[in-house]
Amino acid sequence: MSFLLSITPSPVLSALLWIVLIVTVLFFARPTAHALILATGRSLYKIFRTASLAVAKAQTSLAERNREVLLAAGREAKERIVEREFHRINETVRKDLANYSALHRNLSESIKRIEDDHQEAVDVPPDPPGWVKAVEAVAAIDLKDSRVGVGSVLSDIHKSLVKAHKEAMVAYHEASRVRHTLLRKMRPEWREIQQTLDNVGKNVGSLLSRSSTIDRHMQEYEDIVKGEDRAVSVLSSSSLVYFFVSALVLVVAVGGAMINFSLIARPMAEMVGGTSLLGGFKTADIAALVIILVEISMGLFLMESLRITRLFPVIGALPDKTRVRMIWITFTMLFLLASVEAGLAFMREVLLHDELATSALLRGDNATAITNNYMWITTAAQMGMGFILPFALTFVAIPLETFVHSLRTIVGLIAMGMLQVTSILLRLLGSGFRYLSVLVAQLYDLPLFIPLWWAARDSSETSRESNQLHKVVS
Amino acid sequence: MKTFSLIIVCAMLASCAPSSPSNSGVYMLIDTSGTYREEMLKAEQIIRYSLSRLDAADSFAVARIDTGSFSEKDIVAKITFDDRPSTVNRQKRVFVDQINAFVEDTRSSPYTDITGGLLQAVEFLNEKGPAAKTVLIFSDLKEDLEEGYIRDIDIDLSGFDVIALNVTKLRSDNVDPREYLARLEQWQTKVEKSGGHWQVINDLDGLEGLL
Numbered sequence: 001m002s003f004l005l006s007i008t009p010s011p012v013l014s015a016l017l018w019i020v021l022i023v024t025v026l027f028f029a030r031p032t033a034h035a036l037i038l039a040t041g042r043s044l045y046k047i048f049r050t051a052s053l054a055v056a057k058a059q060t061s062l063a064e065r066n067r068e069v070l071l072a073a074g075r076e077a078k079e080r081i082v083e084r085e086f087h088r089i090n091e092t093v094r095k096d097l098a099n100y101s102a103l104h105r106n107l108s109e110s111i112k113r114i115e116d117d118h119q120e121a122v123d124v125p126p127d128p129p130g131w132v133k134a135v136e137a138v139a140a141i142d143l144k145d146s147r148v149g150v151g152s153v154l155s156d157i158h159k160s161l162v163k164a165h166k167e168a169m170v171a172y173h174e175a176s177r178v179r180h181t182l183l184r185k186m187r188p189e190w191r192e193i194q195q196t197l198d199n200v201g202k203n204v205g206s207l208l209s210r211s212s213t214i215d216r217h218m219q220e221y222e223d224i225v226k227g228e229d230r231a232v233s234v235l236s237s238s239s240l241v242y243f244f245v246s247a248l249v250l251v252v253a254v255g256g257a258m259i260n261f262s263l264i265a266r267p268m269a270e271m272v273g274g275t276s277l278l279g280g281f282k283t284a285d286i287a288a289l290v291i292i293l294v295e296i297s298m299g300l301f302l303m304e305s306l307r308i309t310r311l312f313p314v315i316g317a318l319p320d321k322t323r324v325r326m327i328w329i330t331f332t333m334l335f336l337l338a339s340v341e342a343g344l345a346f347m348r349e350v351l352l353h354d355e356l357a358t359s360a361l362l363r364g365d366n367a368t369a370i371t372n373n374y375m376w377i378t379t380a381a382q383m384g385m386g387f388i389l390p391f392a393l394t395f396v397a398i399p400l401e402t403f404v405h406s407l408r409t410i411v412g413l414i415a416m417g418m419l420q421v422t423s424i425l426l427r428l429l430g431s432g433f434r435y436l437s438v439l440v441a442q443l444y445d446l447p448l449f450i451p452l453w454w455a456a457r458d459s460s461e462t463s464r465e466s467n468q469l470h471k472v473v474s
Numbered sequence: 475m476k477t478f479s480l481i482i483v484c485a486m487l488a489s490c491a492p493s494s495p496s497n498s499g500v501y502m503l504i505d506t507s508g509t510y511r512e513e514m515l516k517a518e519q520i521i522r523y524s525l526s527r528l529d530a531a532d533s534f535a536v537a538r539i540d541t542g543s544f545s546e547k548d549i550v551a552k553i554t555f556d557d558r559p560s561t562v563n564r565q566k567r568v569f570v571d572q573i574n575a576f577v578e579d580t581r582s583s584p585y586t587d588i589t590g591g592l593l594q595a596v597e598f599l600n601e602k603g604p605a606a607k608t609v610l611i612f613s614d615l616k617e618d619l620e621e622g623y624i625r626d627i628d629i630d631l632s633g634f635d636v637i638a639l640n641v642t643k644l645r646s647d648n649v650d651p652r653e654y655l656a657r658l659e660q661w662q663t664k665v666e667k668s669g670g671h672w673q674v675i676n677d678l679d680g681l682e683g684l685l
Contacts, residue, residue: 269559
């Protein structure tokens with residue numbers, strides 16, 4: 001720096017000389033420099049714009065792919081729902097309507113029995129006795145004109161009549177009683193018919209409601225197949241909800257697994273040693289973790305075999321016989337592992353007591369003094385937890401499946417968002433460089449204001465002179 | 475794919491490689507000479523505390539300082555703890571029983587060979603090869619060798635922590651405290667020159683930092 005200021009005896013003069021020299025060089029290099037600056041700005045603008053367009057295109061294709069994935073997942077889910085509904089309808093039809101012929105026969109038999117009983121219960125009026133007319137004729141004979149013995153005949157007839165009347169009344173009462181009995185017998189038949197018809201009505205109603213549900217699902221399915229925006233939007237928001245809910249459940253499951261881990265890690269040291277390390281971690285901890293992971297795997301396989309989840313299509317596609325075998329095998333293994341865990345939990349409690357007793361001995365306390373009669377409760381609770389937690393962890397498969405499926409959508413949405421932001425940033429950068437080049441060109445002119453002013457003045461004078469010359473010539 | 479397989483195999487081999495030991499070895503020297511016999515209960519307290527701090531795969535030995543301490547016969551009890559926690563607890567209880575018997579039966583020795591005991595400690599701990607080696611000296615640090623015993627030997631104490639515990643003041647120290655300070659300084663110099671780390675703990679209520 002001092003060298004630059006020492007080209008003349010006076011530093012100020014040297015500085016002035018340098019300024020003049022630099023301004024002159026800059027002035028003469030101005031057109032080239034401007035062209036270079038502006039060209040650089042334009043190039044950067046084009047590069048970033050192209051990059052932005054490329055990213056935007058990638059975003060569009062990713063959005064398209066996400067849409068397809070979402071629609072495919074939605075289609076699959078709807079197919080499962082519709083399939084399940086049909087399965088239920090099939091069950092209802094098989095269970096309730098398969099014995100329709102028997103039902104029909106029952107109804108016919110009941111109706112036939114009612115008809116027969118009704119027929120038998122028809123009230124037949126008793127026949128009038130044939131000798132009534134004779135009685136009437138005898139009754140018309142005048143007592144005065146009567147012959148000997150008519151009075152006694154009439155008396156006999158009267159007796160007979162009374163007797164016949166009594167017999168007729170008894171017969172009539174008997175017939176009425178029989179009719180009433182028959183009518184009473186008809187009552188349960190009517191009730192049975194009514195109950196049967198109620199059941200049929202209920203089943204038909206259930207079928208109708210299921211069919212309306214299927215209609216609704218089919219409508220949604222059609223929307224998905226058509227790829228309508230509304231369906232995509234619904235599926236997308238559902239995925240978000242499923243993602244957060246399943247993540248929450250998985251966090252709870254992880255908490256359960258950690259408790260499980262703490263239950264078995266300590267006693268595991270009795271089996272594999274407490275000091276050996278594997279990759280920097282205690283072998284006992286790794287062994288406990290492996291047991292828990294094996295349990296979770298068994299739970300996954302069990303859920304797959306039961307066709308509750310569909311993470312492994314191979315298991316779902318197995319023949320039913322093999323699948324049932326697999327259910328039993330995985331359940332047995334889970335049961336054995338749960339029993340092992342319960343044993344380890346018991347061992348943990350024993351070790352803890354042993355350690356407490358040793359610590360008390362080392363402290364000089366009386367080890368026998370610290371006995372608690374209710375310690376069996378914690379031991380039993382630990383054993384219970386050790387046994388139950390593996391089975392509880394089995395159900396992790398359900399939220400895990402939902403999490404995995406919804407994760408695809410979420411990752412796609414995040415990637416789309418990132419690509420969109422990148423595209424905007426690249427575009428902003430491109431425009432920024434473009435305007436920056438203009439700004440730099442203006443800044444370049446800033447120290448050259450004197451020669452530029454001079455040049456502008458000179459050129460205006462020249463143009464005025466040329467105008468005058470033109471006027472003179474014209 | 476080949477590279478990936480190679481990385482996996484390397485990672486598995488690395489995880490199976492034997493890791494460096496993280497256990498510790500403790501050798502405690504107990505002065506049984508003269509009036510120090512009276513301090514045995516304090517020594518027992520320190521042993522119990524040390525046992526509570528030690529865990530699986532650690533080594534612990536307790537030896538007496540007597541006329542000639544460079545001998546295995548002076549080791550009162552020694553143990554290397556097992557891998558399994560239940561066995562460790564059992565070993566600790568047996569060790570405590572041995573120490574109880576020692577405290578009850580020990581007799582006072584006429585001479586004090588601390589250097590010999592230190593040599594024995596170094597030999598024992600080097601043989602066990604733990605990651606951390608600690609020698610506890612429960613003594614007034616006044617060495618009193620029988621005639622003919624040579625203890626002017628260089629000891630390699632690199633990697634050793636030598637901790638003097640309960641260094642009591644003698645009657646002569648009360649008359650001239652410089653003797654006590656000189657004794658401490660002499661041992662500190664001796665240990666640090668040999669590459670060891672020296673520490674003194676006289677307050678037995680503050681054993682938290684020990685081990």
